[in-house]
Amino acid sequence: MTVDARPSDSVESSGFRSVTAATGQPEGGAFAVHGPADVAAACAAAEAAFDVYRATDRETRAAFLERIADEVVAIGDDLIVAAMRESGLPRARLEGERGRTVGQLRLFANVVRAGQWLGLRIDPALPERQPLPRPDLRMRMIPLGPVAVFGASNFPLAFSTAGGDTASALAAGCPVVVKGHPAHPETGALVAAAISRAVAASGLPAGVFAHLVGPGNDLGAALVQDPNIAAVGFTGSRGGGLALMKLAQARPVPIPVYAEMSSINPVLLLPEALKARGAALAAAYVGSLTMGAGQFCTNPGLVLAIDGEGLDAFVTAATGGVGEADAQVMLTTGIQAAYEKGAAALAGGAGVETLARGKAGNGSTQGQAALFQTTAEAFLADKALGHEVFGASSIIVRCRDEAELRSVLAGLEGQLTATLHMDDGDAAVASCVLPLLERKVGRILANGWPTGVEVCHAMVHGGPFPATSDARTTSVGSLAIDRFLRPVSYQNLAGALLPAELRDDARGDGVPRLVDGVLSAN
Template sequence: MYQDATISEINEAMQRAYAAFLEYRHKSGKEKATFIRAVADEIEALGEAVIEVAMRETHLPSVRLTGERGRTCNQLRNIADVVAEGSWVDATIDTAIPDRQPLPKPDIRNMLVPIGPVVVFGASNFPFAYSTAGVDPAAAWGAGCPVVLKAHPAHPETSEMVAGAVRKAIEKTGMPQGLFEHLQGAGFEVGKALVLHPKTAAVGFTGSYVGGKALFDLANQRPVPIPVFAEMGSTNPVFLLPDALEKEATKYAKMYAGSITGGMGQFCTKPGLIIGVEGEGLDTFSKTLANEIRQIAPVPMLHAGIAKAFRTKRSEVIGHEAVTIDAETEGTYQDLDGIPSVASVNGDDFLQNTTLHQEVFGPFSLIIKCKDTAEMNDIIEHLEGQLTCTVIGTDADLANAADLIAAVSLLCGRVLLNGVPTGVEVCAAMQHGGPFPASTDGRFGSVGAHAIKRFVRPLAYQNFPQHLLPDELKDGNPLGIWRMVNANWEK
């Protein structure tokens, strides 16, 4: 049984993290990259033991957890490669023009610098990729920031094992000990104390809207507010266009049955709303999807809290008088199991009831049956910010879909064509974040190397001698990185 960290332990951890920051911020990109790669090596060295513990704590299968660990190590190494190369700091140089009239132009040089200790909250649904050494810690370390990690109470032992791997990497690479602090905490008070601590410079969070918004509000109540980068989920609406429904309804229904129920629907990119215009094609889609859903066996969800929340939210939706339950699993289920299911509602009733717009985290999706394309467009205007939006259409549909695609692109961080939103590729071009309430700051994402830029700020040096400048800004470009010099990109 793990005990919640005390206020004294939290304060000591934050003080150690700040002391480490004063040293680590001066490490070169190659030194930081060596450490980050060592973290990946040490996680792999944990072998099957950590997979077995994670299986016991989360009810997730071995194949899913093994794949997630691989993704975690890949994203660590991806960020390490970007940090080692160095151009991510956006070095910008405007050289002096001392004889400019009427006033001389000073020499000004600018780059991104780390902001300080980052508090990261481990996620419940990704015990590796969004937790102890997941993308938030990796991005913070890449930026030059120490991490204070609050383990998620759903998988505390898994978190402890990964924390041990990080500590080994710190020791092997000679990094300051406070570069990583690991705290347990099932209660809100631990998180509150971490967000309010004066040495905390930023917060990374992946989870529910309620949790993320509470942390965001706390951070803005501080004497010195700090940024909270919270990814808070999404209904990820899917728009079915008429020609695709007429020609390929069965194909897409089967595809979406898997996306809705994969991982028992416990992905933030699960398609929770499916929107189409009434007609034979949508009827075929709905019937096929219902048949597929009935055949999907329920399995335990991550923990009792998520299972309870799923059933509560699902009951609120299907209990609405305008909503029809189309299908649910024909298998028997236990208290922790998800209930694969799909329901439907007409467009007007959906527009009139904003409770139907909210995420149901689990294996459930709501089909919205619009009377015409005008009603579909009306729904787009009334949806809140999303992580993803998907458009399903043939070439004939897409020839006339420019306005629809432009409209849905205002809602989300990633717009897809003819696919499923589940499955988030780890690469530089990925955007995993979106307008509020999908995340607290839609300008940033939490996947790929661009996630580093959440934990930095620009700093300009004016009229500095060469020996006092960072290598990234010195004449001659000793690091050989891409820089903007007098409005021209050069290396």
Template sequence: MANHFKEASVEEINQVMQQAQTAFEAYQKTSVEEKSLFLEAIANEIEAIGDALLQKASEETNLPIPRLTGERARTTGQLRMFATMLREGSWVEATIDTALPSRTPLPRPDLRKMLIPLGPVVVFGASNFPFAYSTAGGDTASALAGGCSVVVKAHPAHAETSELVYGAIKKAITSTNMPEHIFQHVHGTSFESGKALVQADDTAAVGFTGSTVGGLALVEYSSKRKRPIPVFSEMGSINPVVFLPDTLTQNAADLAAQYAGSITLGMGQFCTNPGLMMAIEGEGLNSFLDSLGKGIEAVKPAKMLHAGIHTAYERKSDTALAQDGVKLIQQSATAATDIEALPTVAQVSGETFLANPLLHEEVFGPYSLMVSCKDEQELIKILKSVSGQLTTTVMGTDVDFAAHAALLQTLPAIAGRVLFNGVPTGVEVCASMVHGGPFPATTDSRFTAVGINAVKRWVRPVCFQNCPDNLLPLALQNANPTGIWRMVDNEWKK
């Protein structure tokens, strides 16, 4: 769909960011309860748009209404989750070490630490999640919860959907009396608009979900500022899955059905799509591949998000299949038309995989490559050769886990989330979720883009030394007026 919205100029972007800075300063004067009510109001206003929002998103992205209905619920759920987090309050990590004036040889001053917001955050909407990772998605919700103002650059692939959500946020701003420019919205398709947003003097941090090329470009823009700023880019991931021998012997058909569904879910347009599988050679693997091929053959092609993603999928999957030693296992039996993706699985030896870096690259879509390994040592070597990932998964029985302890020990070093006997597609939004990982999965493996800890991307610690009690933030005052859990002289207290 054509994008008919006016591209923001560099001058307009600078003005927007100046307004964001002014709003950020005003937002610091709002209470925890006021911020919580604001986040809940955004959720309510998004729901109030009703089916019109779902229909527009489906029209722009080719995603089915049931998928979008679930994603909208995830988006509003995230907003309410952060409202709950604010009310509970311990996320600020308030830590107090009271003064020890008589300590020898040196007295200790009164020291109090907590997290404070960075400033205006720029969020780049994602193409594959028009709600949950876009205008009012997790980046926006976590930044607003952390006390930051937000400027979103709408993704051009679903610009009208983004405008509808922006309208909902504006209504919430008005109904809760928030600063007028606490959230702003711009359009742009050029590299210049993205560069201007990152390099504007008032921008304090950046959130991005998309390609490795795009994410690294934003990091480069930041590095050339007079004052570099943090850029959290969630980028490529092929989410390796290890199938251990005993489970393949016992469960080949069931595992194949499970993974045929995961590989083709949403036509593979998830950042957690299992794009790489590996197993030790044997009859169990042969049975698995036979069943997996039949499962993939039965999946009908469907339209991808937009023509650009479809073109990239065709190019990358064709290139991967053309590599020496790569064997096509199966494709969908139904021909693909228009911008439909053709579900595909292929196979390669461990030796060939290790020798060809191109096979390590993400093919974004319903494609997965099985690496057949000679033994556990080669499997571990292949795992270690794969760069940082959002997820890594191991499928096995208790017998497998006991026999392959060395392999299991390698998994946490590779990814932000380690799964046992499941599929990586599907990311629960909760406090313990980690949706991040070593480079190039993200630009900073210390953080997550999902769950309440996503807020920590937009804050920094500040220590107050010998500060008068009445001048301290409420979370650090002696009386603890907010009633939160705090670490006081190395003990958790309220």
């Protein structure tokens, strides 16, 4: 549902305005600030809608997701224009992001249809078994309940109102209450209205979806604490994610929080690759680093390599590339300020050399790329050098040898990704570090850059803490649906009372089942 855009009983009821990223100035009309009463109403409506929504058949739910995709497309260029203004991101990027957003909804529609997420398991009765007969047991996954989704600033479409968290929660059968990101209220309102049109057109209860907005943190806190909320999806800062985790754990009934928080995405340049194509790697690295003003969760913020001529050539080329990088509009002035503060802190770190800064920006809205280097020893001595600086900042850590490189890796916090640049001659080193990388990250790439995150079945956009709050999950790709499901077992229930997909006559419906431990694909 779209909560009425009237001022609410919140203390911050005076409305807030959408800010144009490039100027840092408010523009256009004011948006209502939703308060505690709006949160309670939206969550109660979500709870009231839950049993109806979760009972929808797979085709109805899939068609609903596709309808959302269609409605988002139908907004047309207004959506791109609004997102450009509010995020400062360029048209091509946002058009691509819209494609990803609707592609994601359509992927989940097909996931819903395929039904693997139902996790069907059937252990038929064994009435003659000794010493005791076995009862008939059947299991399926059911949705957790209403989900709170926090829109992210850096993907105003794909990780926001109709982003991956919303798509996967709706696919699972959970109503969604979005806390829209205050950096793009106009974009969010357009998308929320599209979702609400899809809800209505699909004949679903309005409570299946709600969109709440406001500039402060109180709104999100109230949402996570609402007793009707059963799980939380969040993409944002480490501080924000940790705060939500704490709130969720302190509830009378704790709930899972899927927070994607912090990652510097180590890139390992192995010796043979570095020798063969150091300069080319540097050019690609600078491209990945500065794309979208570096505002990616998977931005390559850390480069690890062993000292030598190859690394020298890489550093020289990367230094030149970053030095020529244009300043870029960042998402908000707050993010720009935090970026500059983080870059300054890195620059002042013991043993850290500033290799390059990009071209100067206009001060408060544009970010200036930054490249640093240090030694493994200095990096290991100061944990702060391994903290994420959200934006186009990266640090190259020079290691004396493979052992030192492994020490740096072993000392890292959990990450979303790790990248290996390697040639055939690097295979032995790569084999040696792979088990270590598996312990630290959710995705391991070879000879690519981490900033592209494919939306598919085999993607893991997740990883050990603090990359995320729950390494057992991914927030991108079809496995993301599993975050919002839990198993229920039915023992000796008469066929007519069983969920349709667990009845004997449902066999052959194309949904995989584990029957007595043997998997049948349909």
